[in-house]
Every structure is written in C-alpha cells, then in structure tokens.
Amino acid sequence: MDLKNIHIIYFIGIGGIGMSSLARYFNARGIEIHGYDRISTSLTEELASEGICIHFKEDTTAIPENVNLVIYTPAIPEDHKELLYLKSKNIPVKKRSEILGLLTKDKFTVAVAGTHGKTTISSIITHILNHSGVKTNSFIGGFMKNYNSNFIGYNDAEIFIVEADEFDRSFLTLHPDIAVISSIDTDHLDIYGSRENLKKSFETFATQIKDAGELIINNKLTGYFKNDLTIITYVADGIADYFAEGIQVVNNMFEYNIHTPDGIIRNIHFRIPGRHNIENALAGVAVSVELGIEYDEIKAGLETYMGVTRRFDIRYSNNNTIYIDDYAHHPIEISSCINAVKEMYPEKKITGVFQPHLYSRTRDLADEFARSLDQLDEVILLDIYPAREKPLKGINSDMLLKKIRIPKKMLCSKDDLLPELEKRDIQVLLTLGAGDIDQLAEPIKNLLKQKER
Incomplete structure (x- = not known):
C-alpha cells in the first residue's frame, strides 16, 4: 500500500x-x-x-x-x-500497527519492546536525540513532559522511534534497525495462552531486525535470543555492556556513572525515581551511543529529561503529603513503583489506590497482584476497569481483596473515593492503574490541597 x-x-x-x-x-x-x-x-x-x-x-x-x-x-x-x-x-x-509498519518500512527505525518500560525508554531516546540536534518522528505511549505531547516529528526527521507493542502481536509488523527489549514477563494471556507463546513472539520480533541491525536487551534476557544477532546488554545492578555504578540518592535525585563498552559517562543527575528507571535510562543511553551521540550530549539529555505523565508522576507534594499517579497495571510494575516510593520516602506511610485493568489479567495474575499490593501500608481497590472485555464469572475486585494480606484494605467505588480519602491521614498516596483512574488525579490533587489549608 x-x-x-x-x-x-x-x-x-x-x-x-x-x-x-x-x-x-x-x-x-x-x-x-x-x-x-x-x-x-x-x-x-x-x-x-x-x-x-x-x-x-x-x-x-x-x-x-x-x-x-x-x-x-x-x-x-x-x-x-x-x-x-x-x-x-x-x-x-x-490496524494502527500495520500503518506503523508501512511508515517505518524504508526508514531508520528504533523500536522499543517489552512488557514494561516501553514508553519511558522511547521518550528518553527521543529526548536525548532531539536535545542533541537529531530530529526524530517519535510515537510515544504517554505525554512527554519536555514536549507536552505524545508525538514529536519533523518532515526531515532522520529517525523513527516507535513503541513495539506485544498486545495482539502488533510488533510483528515492524522491521527495525535497532530493537530494544526491556522485559518479557507474563501478560496478555488472553492473547497468547501461555508465557511460552509470549516468549516465542518476542523471539520472532527479534528475527525481524534488519540486516546489520542491533538488539539491545536487559541483561536478564541473555540466553533468550540467538547468537547470530548483534546483541548489546544493559543492567542497573551488575555487569553488562552498559551498566550503572556508584548509584546514590541525593536530594530525591539519583546520582551515578554509566559504563559503556568504550568509556564512562560520569556524575549523571537523574530526576526520575525508581531503580527500574535507571535501567530504562541505560537502554536509552545504549541506543544513543550506538547512534553516535557524544557522551556530553547524552548526559545533558538525561539531566534535562522530565519524564512522562502517569509514570511516577508526582502530582502534589509539600512537607506533609505527597501524591503520585502511575500507569502501573502489572504486578511487577506495581512493585517497582512501591519500591521507588519507599526509597524516596522511607519513613512515610503509603496508601495505594489500585484500579485493576482487565478481567483476564486480574484472573491470571491475582496472586501476583496481591503480593505486590501487600507492600503497601493501606490499599483501596476500585472496581475492575473492563476496557475491551466482558465480565468473567467470579472475577472481581472483592476476589482480589480477599487475597491481599495486609489488614488495612477496602473496596471503594470511584464515586466514593474522594470522601474516603478526605477522612484519611494521607502521607504518601499512590493511584495505580491503566484504566480511567487518571480522571480522578486532578480532583484528588485539589482535595489534598484543601486538606493542607
């Protein structure tokens, strides 16, 4: 076409x-x-x-x-x-994925895949390149705070940056020059049936990299892919082609060095919380180095990167109360988010509001969801957001609530959430989910402001 x-x-x-x-x-x-x-x-x-x-x-x-x-x-x-x-x-x-495949077929393309981190990695690459003067057409699954948009583009852009979505096997329409795979965790079993089938789909995606292209993977995925590919690895804690060293938190910011195959990018100050986001940054750095971006430009890009809305998005903060909104809708994402909060605010009580996304995902990962939510001090569950699905018998938020072991837990409707939060002593509030829970973010922010007066 x-x-x-x-x-x-x-x-x-x-x-x-x-x-x-x-x-x-x-x-x-x-x-x-x-x-x-x-x-x-x-x-x-x-x-x-x-x-x-x-x-x-x-x-x-x-x-x-x-x-x-x-x-x-x-x-x-x-x-x-x-x-x-x-x-x-x-x-x-x-389908949208077919059009992305057509658009990028004859263009130099960076495709970012993985069950977690696609949007953050894609936006980091986009910012480093554009901040360095390399124009891109970038299709991002969230709003980049640096650009206040989910798209940045130019008619004379040199590079396409796309998220390679595993849902519906959409990423199999792509044939990138550089592919990133951040993670392969159990998800979308309504599509794949088993984790093994999901893994095979990622393996197929990797074979579609153009000749002389590169596969950049999280080091934990070493062994998943054939050795005839040019594979580059990254990891936050450990040794890989790209890794972080000397990680510390200073004034709620990460400071660290990045080791590359050819040198060290020193004294990076990175404002996005969470150890998982250090790994996301490393993936972005690996792509940037492979594209020939200078170290000082990469450092400047990382230090001016402001993040993406709904990715550890601090909506309100003062001395007494912090409110963070996050897109996390998978147990691993929820755990990563909670761990990031604990690292930033180790002495504070964490109240989490979670809106489960999809009946099938709630059914398939109920035990894992419960374990991740058990890391909170208090949990409030909203009703399951169905998206494209019809209800499944016996699958509801009450079923999930019964699996959660912490004592301070409850079910709540969206309509009753604000009155419930109003009567609570909130120290750190997390809203989590990929449904329409984001519609509550501004009302919650306003409520917390009023409570502080």
Whole structure:
C-alpha cells in the first residue's frame, strides 16, 4: 500500500494514546483527519484544537464519503457499527500497527519492546536525540513532559522511534534497525495462552531486525535470543555492556556513572525515581551511543529529561503529603513503583489506590497482584476497569481483596473515593492503574490541597 496517495484518513478510536500520536503525524503532513471515539477527553479536545474532526457516537453518516484510508485500534470490537460499515466499502481498513509498519518500512527505525518500560525508554531516546540536534518522528505511549505531547516529528526527521507493542502481536509488523527489549514477563494471556507463546513472539520480533541491525536487551534476557544477532546488554545492578555504578540518592535525585563498552559517562543527575528507571535510562543511553551521540550530549539529555505523565508522576507534594499517579497495571510494575516510593520516602506511610485493568489479567495474575499490593501500608481497590472485555464469572475486585494480606484494605467505588480519602491521614498516596483512574488525579490533587489549608 502506498501512503503517498492518501488525502483523507478516518480513525476509529482516535482518542487512544497510540492512535492520537499517529493522527498527529498525518495531520502535521497536511492530510485531512477525521475520527470517532467513545468519549470526549482532554486529549480529544486537543486534537480538535489542532484541526481534527471528531465525533462521539457511532454514526456512519458522520464519516466523510471520500475517505482514502481507515485506521482502527484493536481495542475496538469487531462488531462496531462504523468498522463494519467501512469494511463493506472498497476502502483500505488497517490496524494502527500495520500503518506503523508501512511508515517505518524504508526508514531508520528504533523500536522499543517489552512488557514494561516501553514508553519511558522511547521518550528518553527521543529526548536525548532531539536535545542533541537529531530530529526524530517519535510515537510515544504517554505525554512527554519536555514536549507536552505524545508525538514529536519533523518532515526531515532522520529517525523513527516507535513503541513495539506485544498486545495482539502488533510488533510483528515492524522491521527495525535497532530493537530494544526491556522485559518479557507474563501478560496478555488472553492473547497468547501461555508465557511460552509470549516468549516465542518476542523471539520472532527479534528475527525481524534488519540486516546489520542491533538488539539491545536487559541483561536478564541473555540466553533468550540467538547468537547470530548483534546483541548489546544493559543492567542497573551488575555487569553488562552498559551498566550503572556508584548509584546514590541525593536530594530525591539519583546520582551515578554509566559504563559503556568504550568509556564512562560520569556524575549523571537523574530526576526520575525508581531503580527500574535507571535501567530504562541505560537502554536509552545504549541506543544513543550506538547512534553516535557524544557522551556530553547524552548526559545533558538525561539531566534535562522530565519524564512522562502517569509514570511516577508526582502530582502534589509539600512537607506533609505527597501524591503520585502511575500507569502501573502489572504486578511487577506495581512493585517497582512501591519500591521507588519507599526509597524516596522511607519513613512515610503509603496508601495505594489500585484500579485493576482487565478481567483476564486480574484472573491470571491475582496472586501476583496481591503480593505486590501487600507492600503497601493501606490499599483501596476500585472496581475492575473492563476496557475491551466482558465480565468473567467470579472475577472481581472483592476476589482480589480477599487475597491481599495486609489488614488495612477496602473496596471503594470511584464515586466514593474522594470522601474516603478526605477522612484519611494521607502521607504518601499512590493511584495505580491503566484504566480511567487518571480522571480522578486532578480532583484528588485539589482535595489534598484543601486538606493542607
């Protein structure tokens, strides 16, 4: 398919974080963009302000007649009225991942894969390169605070940076020059059926790296991939091609040195909390060095990197109360987030509000979720956010609550959360989840401000 002859594109699910970055890419190139999403959000309002036409009810009459291309997200059900209508027409209908594959086919591409860390690593690479004067087209799964956007791009960009999503095997449409794989932990069993099948999918992704390309992996994944690939490793604690040394926390910032195959980047000050984010930074550094970025530019990029919204996002902080919002929706991500809080605020009580994401994930990882949430001092569980799924018998937040062993635990509805928090003594508050819990972040911030008065 030749994208050069496309003039009008219709997006089904345009308000998603990945879909909207793709819509912004095409919109910036003067292509007329229309789209549907289920609800109006601040993101869809931003898209509308950029000249994109969006409606919020399934309505085939709202679709322009002369659409050249339809792009949809796999989160949209196959029986969606507009999707069925457009598939009946003589119009190309493609998943977002297929379009990313077409866009990057003949471009130098860095693809970041892994069950955790994709957005942070992709945004770190994006910032280091752009801060160094290397232009990119970057499609990010969150809002980069340095750029206040999930997309940064230029018509003359030298490099494409994309997140290689394992959900729905989407990343198998990509053939990158450099691939990063941060982790392969059990997830998406509704798609893969077993961890072994998930692992095989990552192995297949690695074989799709272009000739003379490179695979950059977390050192714990050594042995997963064939030796005929050029493999570069990184690790925070230990020895690899890229590793951190002398890690310490000073004024709530990490200070450390990074060892590379050819030298040392010294005295880095990195403001993003969490040991897991040191590893994410190392992955970004490895890509940057392989692309020829100078050490002083890499250091400057890391030290000016501000992070991504909803990734250890400190929404409110004063002497008595800290509020952090995080996208964590997998047990390992939750544990990493809690450990980061404990490292920063070792003497403070941690109250966590968790909204489980997907019935299938809650079912498959219930014991692991309980163990990770047991690291909190207090836990409040919201109802499961279903996303694309229908309810599963016996799978609910009460089932998960019963597995949690700490005594201070409760179920709560979204509507009752603010009154519940109002009567609590909050020291550190964590909101966790990939559903719509982010809609509560601003009201919670305002509540905590009022309580401090």
